[in-house]
Structure formats: structure tokens, C-alpha cells
Amino acid sequence: MRAPSNGGGRIDAWFLVLAATCLIGGTGLGIGMGIAHDFELVPVHAHVNLLGWASLALFGLVYRVYPDLVRSRLALVHFGLAAPTAVLFPLGIYLAITQEQPALAIAASLLWFGGALAFLVNLLRMLAFPVPATA
Ligand code: HEM
Numbered sequence: 001m002r003a004p005s006n007g008g009g010r011i012d013a014w015f016l017v018l019a020a021t022c023l024i025g026g027t028g029l030g031i032g033m034g035i036a037h038d039f040e041l042v043p044v045h046a047h048v049n050l051l052g053w054a055s056l057a058l059f060g061l062v063y064r065v066y067p068d069l070v071r072s073r074l075a076l077v078h079f080g081l082a083a084p085t086a087v088l089f090p091l092g093i094y095l096a097i098t099q100e101q102p103a104l105a106i107a108a109s110l111l112w113f114g115g116a117l118a119f120l121v122n123l124l125r126m127l128a129f130p131v132p133a134t135a
Contacts, residue, residue: 013060015079020057022049029048033045041097043093048087048090051112068131071131074125078115080115084111085108092104092105
């Protein structure tokens with residue numbers, strides 16, 4: 001599998017690989033919480049699953065359905081911001097809960113937001129400048 005790139009790369013597949021990895025981590029944490037009857041880390045579990053699994057998988061499917069999105073460098077910007085922060089944000093929540101250190105959660109949330117903006121701008125670009133259909 002090629003590395004993520006614009007111009008025909010496999011951003012869709014890489015989003016899905018990372019999403020499935022987060023699904024394993026997030027559900028593993030859920031199983032651990034259930035076994036231990038300790039639910040202190042529910043917000044970590046929820047955000048690994050919702051940012052990591054659900055959001056990244058949705059992004060992957062959207063890039064698959066709309067390959068025109070991958071023509072723009074905004075797709076790479078989006079991937080570069082969303083992929084690491086899907087992990088860093090839950091890690092930040094963990095540090096906020098256990099160490100009362102919210103700095104990573106705050107920084108990661110802003111980076112995630114930046115990625116979401118790049119995604120929106122790319123969608124609007126695709127609508128404003130559609131690629132002409134080839135015969
Ligand atoms: C093996 C699979 C999973 C297990 C064992 C599991 C386990 C748990 C447990 C024990 C809780 C805490 C419930 C409580 O506080 O009483 C929880 C909460 C939560 N889980 Fe999961 N979970 C799993 C998969 C998922 C997935 C796939 C998602 C999302 C796509 C998810 C999203 C959430 C959310 C949002 C909460 C918080 C609910 C709330 O606070 O009301 N979980 N999970």
C-alpha cells in the first residue's frame with residue numbers, strides 16, 4: 001500500500017487502517033473498563049472510538065466516494081492533522097483526567113478543528129471547481 005499522497009494516493013485506505021486500529025484500542029479499553037468495573041476513563045474510550053474509529057472511517061469512505069477530493073493538497077493537510085490528533089486528543093483527555101494536565105487535549109482539539117476546516121474547504125472547492133467528465 002502506498003503512503004498517503006495527493007494526486008491519486010490511498011488516503012482513503014490509510015484513514016480506514018488507522019480507524020480500525022483505533023477501533024481495536026478503543027474497544028479494548030472498553031472491555032478492560034468492564035472487567036475492572038472502573039469507568040474513570042469512559043471519556044477516553046468514547047473519544048478513541050468516536051474520533052478514531054467513527055470519524056476516521058467516515059473520512060476514509062468520503063475520500064473513496066469523492067476521489068476528486070484527493071486532487072487537492074487540502075486532503076493531505078486534513079490527513080496530517082486528523083490522523084495524529086485522533087490519538088493525541090484521547091491521550092490528552094487521559095492526562096487531563098489522571099494528571100490534571102489539559103494542555104495536550106486543548107492543543108489536539110485545535111489541530112483536529114483545523115483538519116475539519118481543511119476538509120470543509122476541500123469539499124467546497126470540489127463543488128466550486130468540478131473536474132470535467134472525460135468521454
Ligand atoms: C467491545 C466493544 C465495547 C465495549 C466493551 C465498550 C464498553 C463501554 C463501557 C463499559 C462504557 C461505560 C458505561 C458506563 O459508564 O456505564 C462505555 C461507554 C461509552 N462507549 Fe463504549 N464500548 C465498546 C465499543 C464502543 C464503540 C464502538 C463506540 C463508538 C463508536 C463506543 C462509544 C461509547 C461512548 C460514547 C460511551 C459513553 C457513554 C456515556 O457516557 O453515556 N463504545 N463503553
